[in-house]
Amino acid sequence: MSERLNARGDIGIWVALVAGAVGVVTGNTAVFMVAVVGLVYAAYEAAASVPEPELTITRALAPETPLPGQEVEVTVTVRNDGLDYLPDVRIVDGVPDRLRVTEGSPRFGTTLDVDESASFTYTITARRGEHAFGETTVVCRNLTGGAEYRTTAEIETELDCSTDAERLDMPPQTLPQSGRVQADAAGEGVAFYAIREYQSSDPMSRIDWNRFARTNELATVEFQETKAASVVLLVDARHPIAAEPRAPNAVQYCTYAAERLATALLEEENHVGAAVFDSCAYLRPSADRVQARRVREFLLEEIGGSDGYRATAEGTDWSVSDMSGQRFFEGIDGIEQRYGVADGGNPIKTLKRSIPSEAQIVFCSPLLDDTAADVAKRFAAYGHAVTLVTPDVTGSETPGATLESLDRDDRVDDLRSAVRVVDWEPDQPLSKALLQAMEGWSA
Incomplete structure (x- = not known):
């Protein structure tokens, strides 16, 4: 809606008419000259009228x-x-x-x-x-x-x-198939990538005409390709430990994160698989319609079913069907002995043989020991882009729990230079932790 208002547009005319009439009736030249001033003001008002702006x-x-x-x-x-x-x-x-x-x-x-x-x-x-x-x-x-x-x-x-849906920005380690992850390569896309010398086979639509107008030299604009990523969700299932009685434990949090991220990554046309550390159970990546169900069933069979409990979550409201077998956090003593690698095997090497070399790894771990930190570093050294999603189930109720919390914070700080880290406080939605972490990565 537009409206034009003239607040004082006729003041000059009224002054001229009144002063002129009074000057004529009284014969007062000075008063009559005021009419001239009014006419000048009216002319100025007309000349300075506001145009209809664009x-x-x-x-x-x-x-x-x-x-x-x-x-x-x-x-x-x-x-x-x-x-x-x-x-x-x-x-x-x-x-x-x-x-x-x-x-x-x-x-x-x-x-x-x-x-x-x-x-x-x-x-x-x-x-x-x-x-x-x-x-x-x-x-x-x-x-x-x-x-x-x-x-x-x-x-x-x-x-x-809104913080209802999970979304995770992936590094540019991709497959040849098209998708939504920005690849570290030039090609067809919408985001600017680079400018290079013109080649005779380049289409006319890719020529930088602004550059040509300035320098009289032909150059070609390249865009950043978007590809699909291959992602393996690696769940650390060694520590079924909770911060307090009747609370979800670390394995349940990690499983929940893996399930939610699997759904989100598949919706963005990525290939998603899963694995368990340290049993080395493995589900190869796929992008078909039923892969999200396969991931859930795989995690239920390999993690949830083995200890007789299963947790479901919407936001942070948990419903745990069976808490038998859950251990409450007791500090760091004996963790590796109780939950360490069985039979002296090397699960990192075993998983390395199973996971494709081009796959990224999302490692869901509470990071309660140096072994978990070593897993993230080793896979990064093998050439995989690693993202660590780590729920914090430590506390401060006992000296052992406080010490473990400090040790975990040190591991998180140490890993930030090698991998992407999502430090998740379980009393907040996972989506909020993901958004906060991604803002830090893009800063």
């Missing part, structure tokens, strides 16, 4: 998918696409009703020359849910402020603050 307004959010309670920076940019100078432009952005501005202001005033743009930024606090921004109101006034043009602009922007 504006382009954009809005950007950073980050676009925040966590609940996270600060979001909103940047609004307005550009004058018309042929007239705009001496007074005022903007009020349409902040969602349920969100609060914590820094800056959604109100902004500026002047805009032809083809000039201006931006302003404010910060809001995200709340769970989807929040649509309202209309942005724009008011343009002339140089004297006597006339204004008011309009509203609908900029479709939605802040998605």
Whole structure:
């Protein structure tokens, strides 16, 4: 909706008429000259009338998918696409009703020359849910402020603050098949990758014409290919230990993470398999429709069924059908002796022979001993891209638990230089831990 208002457009004319009439009746030359001033003012008002502006307004959010309670920076940019100078432009952005501005202001005033743009930024606090921004109101006034043009602009922007689904950005170790993982190679795609010398076989649509206009040299734009990844979800099943009575244990958390990530990775057209450390049970990667069910059944048979318990989860609400066999956390003494590698075997070498060389590994482990840290490092040294998802089931109720918590923190810090780490506090949703970790990787 647009509206043109003239607040003082007739003041000069009224002054001229009144002063002129009084000057004629009274014969007062000085009063009559006031009419001339009024006419000049009226002419100035007419010359300085506000034109109908041609504006382009954009809005950007950073980050676009925040966590609940996270600060979001909103940047609004307005550009004058018309042929007239705009001496007074005022903007009020349409902040969602349920969100609060914590820094800056959604109100902004500026002047805009032809083809000039201006931006302003404010910060809001995200709340769970989807929040649509309202209309942005724009008011343009002339140089004297006597006339204004008011309009509203609908900029479709939605802040998605949802943590229901798991998503994991994968490193660029991919298969030849197409998918959604950005590969470390140039080809067909949408994201810019590099510019190289032009070759006669290159299509005309890939020529960088802006570069040609500047340098008179032909160059070809390359885009980043998106491929499918082969991923093996490796579950550390050695420590069925819980931080407190009746709480899910470390193996259940790791199994839950593997199942959720398997579904998410398969939805993005990746090949997904599973393995168990240290029994060396293995399910080869596949991308067909029933692979998610195969992964769940495999983990149930190899982990859940063997100890007589099974946990299911929605968010952080757990329902454990049978807690028999669960051990509560007792500190570090005896862990390797109770849950270590059976018969002196080497599960790392065994799994290395099974897992394809081109596969990435998502290692789900509570990281309660140096063996788990060594697994992540060894597979990274073998050339696999490794992502560690580690639920923290340590506590501080006993001296042993406190010591183990400190040791685990040291292992996490040490591994960050070699692999990607998702440090998951189980009292928060897994999706929140994934988002926080991915933001750190992209920083």
